[in-house]
Amino acid sequence: MNKSTNISFVVIGASGDLAIKKIFPALFSIYCQGLLPAGFKIFGFARTPLSHKDFRRRIAEHLTCRYASTESCSTEISEFLSRCYYLPGSYESRESFLDLYELMRNQEQGLNTNRIFYLAIPPSVFLDTSRAMAGAGLVVCGSNPQWSRVVIEKPFGKDRQSSDMLTRELARVFSEEQTFRIDHYLGKEVTQNLMVLRFANLVFEPLWNRNFIESVHITWKEDIGVRNRAGYFDEYGIIRDVIQNHLLQILTLVAMEKPRSISATHIRDEKVKVLKSISAIDMKNIVLGQYTAGEINNNKHVGYLDEKSIPGNSTTPSFAAAVLKINNDRWHGVPFIISAGKGLDSRTNEVRIRFRSIPDNIFCDKPECLPTNDLNIRIQPDESIFLNIINKQPGMQLSLVETSLNLRYQSAFSTKIPEAYERLLLDVITGDKGLFIRSDELAAAWDIFTPVLHEIDRLKIKPEPYPFGSIGPASAARLVDRKLYS
Ligand code: NDP
Numbered sequence: 026m027n028k029s030t031n032i033s034f035v036v037i038g039a040s041g042d043l044a045i046k047k048i049f050p051a052l053f054s055i056y057c058q059g060l061l062p063a064g065f066k067i068f069g070f071a072r073t074p075l076s077h078k079d080f081r082r083r084i085a086e087h088l089t090c091r092y093a094s095t096e097s098c099s100t101e102i103s104e105f106l107s108r109c110y111y112l113p114g115s116y117e118s119r120e121s122f123l124d125l126y127e128l129m130r131n132q133e134q135g136l137n138t139n140r141i142f143y144l145a146i147p148p149s150v151f152l153d154t155s156r157a158m159a160g161a162g163l164v165v166c167g168s169n170p171q172w173s174r175v176v177i178e179k180p181f182g183k184d185r186q187s188s189d190m191l192t193r194e195l196a197r198v199f200s201e202e203q204t205f206r207i208d209h210y211l212g213k214e215v216t217q218n219l220m221v222l223r224f225a226n227l228v229f230e231p232l233w234n235r236n237f238i239e240s241v242h243i244t245w246k247e248d249i250g251v252r253n254r255a256g257y258f259d260e261y262g263i264i265r266d267v268i269q270n271h272l273l274q275i276l277t278l279v280a281m282e283k284p285r286s287i288s289a290t291h292i293r294d295e296k297v298k299v300l301k302s303i304s305a306i307d308m309k310n311i312v313l314g315q316y317t318a319g320e321i322n323n324n325k326h327v328g329y330l331d332e333k334s335i336p337g338n339s340t341t342p343s344f345a346a347a348v349l350k351i352n353n354d355r356w357h358g359v360p361f362i363i364s365a366g367k368g369l370d371s372r373t374n375e376v377r378i379r380f381r382s383i384p385d386n387i388f389c390d391k392p393e394c395l396p397t398n399d400l401n402i403r404i405q406p407d408e409s410i411f412l413n414i415i416n417k418q419p420g421m422q423l424s425l426v427e428t429s430l431n432l433r434y435q436s437a438f439s440t441k442i443p444e445a446y447e448r449l450l451l452d453v454i455t456g457d458k459g460l461f462i463r464s465d466e467l468a469a470a471w472d473i474f475t476p477v478l479h480e481i482d483r484l485k486i487k488p489e490p491y492p493f494g495s496i497g498p499a500s501a502a503r504l505v506d507r508k509l510y511s
Pocket residue numbers: 038039040041042043044071072073116144145146147148149150178179180257
């Protein structure tokens with residue numbers, strides 16, 4: 026990075042959960058690693074009245090010293106906080122953004138400043154905010170030596186149509202080149218390893234197809250409820266919240282063809298091709314669930330319908346599982362079973378590649394008498410890659426046992442595993458778009474789920490109940506049975 030170029034990092038919605046818990050701590054980590062230019066500044070903007078001091082105090086509550094030189098890192102913290110400024114204002118007000126502009130110009134040293142705008146606000150205020158920012162002349166466009174970039178967070182709309190509208194309207198203010206659509210699962214370390222695992226090792230790619238792989242399972246579980254995001258969640262549901270974005274992104278990295286190079290364009294071209302090859306989802310291959318009262322680790326939890334701010338008759342699913350089929354030569358006939366749920370028995374996200382059984386196994390007297398090989402790629406927690414293989418049990422007799430080749434990140438690598446937002450924010454600063462969603466990719470992802478979501482909404486399909494802390498609805502387990510889908 027060119028240390029003589031300044032960066033102003035502007036967080037709109039700076040009083041919110043995402044800003045305080047994720048964005049500022051990630052910027053602090055990047056700062057502690059010496060990756061921010063010497064003159065960087067951070068500007069927070071939201072409606073809540075806060076002084077610079079209050080704002081700094083709020084930020085400080087969530088900073089950690091992971092990358093700092095001392096345990097308390099008080100020097101780094103006070104140096105970092107001294108560069109943070111706050112302005113209260115209204116999202117739709119040009120005058121408010123003119124005030125912000127003035128604050129920025131007063132604090133930015135010299136003219137050589139690039140600007141990153143992070144829209145950490147609910148989607149309902151995206152457009153008004155962007156227009157007011159543009160009206161105040163805050164956003165630099167075209168061929169200036171200084172650039173402006175915008176980071177926007179999911180959900181990018183609620184279906185293909187609303188997403189297209191959002192893309193079109195935001196494009197009036199920010200060009201596609203300037204826009205960084207964040208999906209923080211792409212910033213997770215193991216997600217980034219998927220391409221490396223497939224394309225930098227000779228052993229996997231020859232087997233990575235319908236001839237050797239029986240099924241692919243992508244599972245996402247959370248052992249918490251909707252917490253303080255109930256209003257948002259009830260409007261969107263688990264398919265829009267997690268499956269259409271995080272899980273579909275993981276699926277594309279598992280299923281795509283080898284890109285011509287690791288450039289952002291080539292990677293994203295291949296991801297779009299996979300998304301476009303996914304067949305329409307059959308409603309009989311979907312299971313929806315909603316948690317009821319239950320308990321986890323001896324703690325009781327209310328049911329979804331009794332959560333604060335959730336209407337008592339809500340049919341919003343907190344769990345969904347679906348079978349996706351990819352209609353191309355590599356994957357024809359291989360089910361991709363994806364499932365995601367809140368209020369389950371653990372917090373995990375993993376990809377399981379299940380290989381086929383050996384057709385003529387000399388160690389068995391009947392087909393499928395031994396477990397198949399499974400490659401388990403755990404994205405979180407406890408990042409790891411396991412390959413289950415069949416071995417001879419040591420001893421005088423020939424008996425076979427299933428064991429596992431393990432790669433546990435914690436023990437295999439001595440380096441710290443970066444938080445997803447740390448990596449992604451650094452990419453925004455350096456302008457690397459490989460881990461961000463391009464507009465055609467977004468449209469293709471919505472095309473897969475829009476018909477299903479409309480059908481669910483139209484029919485007001487009642488989700489199947491499952492107790493909080495369980496493995497989810499009983500029908501989801503049956504979906505995994507190959508015979509249930511054609
Ligand atoms: P919040 O609900 O905390 O909202 C952020 C800020 O926006 C609030 O502090 C509030 O600031 C302002 N705000 C809230 N509701 C409204 C409203 N109805 N009208 C105008 N302003 C409002 O959201 P998060 O911080 O959780 O998320 C921000 C964005 O990031 C959202 O798009 C969310 O979907 C997305 N996201 C969040 C994640 C998270 O972990 N929190 C994860 C992934 C995506 P003030 O009142 O001071 O103006």
